[in-house]
Amino acid sequence: MKPQKIEISYKTIIFSVLFLVALALLWSVREIIILFFVSFVFMESLNPTVSRLEKFKIPRPLAIFMIYAVIVAVFAFTIAGIVPILIDQTSELIRILPTTLQHFNFYGLTAIDLSSQFKILETIPQEVAATVVLLVSNIFSAFVVLVMTFYLLLERPHFERYALRVLGTSKGQALAVKTFEHLEKRLASWVNGELLLMTIIGVMSYIGYLFLHLPYAVPLALIAGLLEIVPNIGPIVTTFIAGLVGLTISPLTALITVLWGLFVHQSENNLITPKIMKETVGLNPIITILTIATGAQLGGIGGALLAVPIYLTIETVVRIFFEKNKTS
Secondary structure, three states: OOOOOOOOOHHHHHHHHHHHHHHHHHHHOHHHHHHHHHHHHHHHHHHHHHHHHHOOOOOHHHHHHHHHHHHHHHHHHHHHHHHHHHHHHHHHHHHHHHHHHHOOEEOOEEHHHHHHHOHHHHHHHHHHHHHHHHHHHOHHHHHHHHHHHHHHHHHHHHHHHHHHHHHOOHHHHHHHHHHHHHHHHHHHHHHHHHHHHHHHHHHHHHHHHHHOOOOOHHHHHHHHHHHOOOOOHHHHHHHHHHHHHHHOOOHHHHHHHHHHHHHHHHHHHHHHHHHHHHHHOOOOHHHHHHHHHHHHHHHHHHHHHHHHHHHHHHHHHHHHHHHHHHHO
16 A cells, blocks of 8 residues: 655745734734724623614714713712722721721621631732732733724714625625624624623612611712622622722721622622523523633633623624525
8 A cells, every 4th residue: 555645835935924923913002903893892891872873863973972071070080989989988997997906706707717718808909909900900901992992983884885895796795784784783782782781780689788778878889880890890899889989987887888899799709690592682591601601710800790691692603604694
């Protein structure tokens, strides 16, 4: 039996080298690609609202600015609620903490026992500080996303014409338009689901804080709702801030506040989020949990946040592609 020769043409070698170079280039600009994808998700999510405002004879650029103004106002109001709470409650905590710890005794459990049993709580301030630093360092990225989203929204009505130029055929244009329409509906549904989830978490937190007679219950609930968009870290920050406020009343109040925050967080992770994603987007609860967990494992906070929209994008494109192949 003669040995078989495997011949590799120069074209194959060139193609392989160019393919590897292209992968290396894509990897080097992965952060820009992620920012563009985030902008694309925001664009598809906000476009239905912008289109509705256009029906009231509002120019498209002005409609986008109006939506931006609402978003900025909500975040500004939240930050304005966070800063006084942190300053006031931290000062009060520093003042009363030494005396509180000296007299703390809950069914025989002393402050020394707590310090020895809950060493894990010592890492919470570092995690909160790291999160704050991360958020501040990403301000520029957020600004870039807002600018890119603005221009994508301006160009969104012309996507059909661009698709014809790129694909060159009316069939390709129709397929691209259909993909954008389906993707827009699903991503908009995802955003609506996130808003509903944030509202539910905010209301649940407010009920607990009101029952515990915590001061600043409304800003705390607003913080809980908005930070819900940051998986895992958001609830930790919220629980820490609320526990800090509760500690100025009594250690027992702080303990119950933390337990309530953990209950809300676990309910959101295992019950509320899967249910909402199923009703709004049509995702199976198990798929939702696995998608978010996979995203968190691969990309941390950003991966968990983008996991569902990435899954929806891939699923929509693949489904429309297979539908096209079946009909052709």
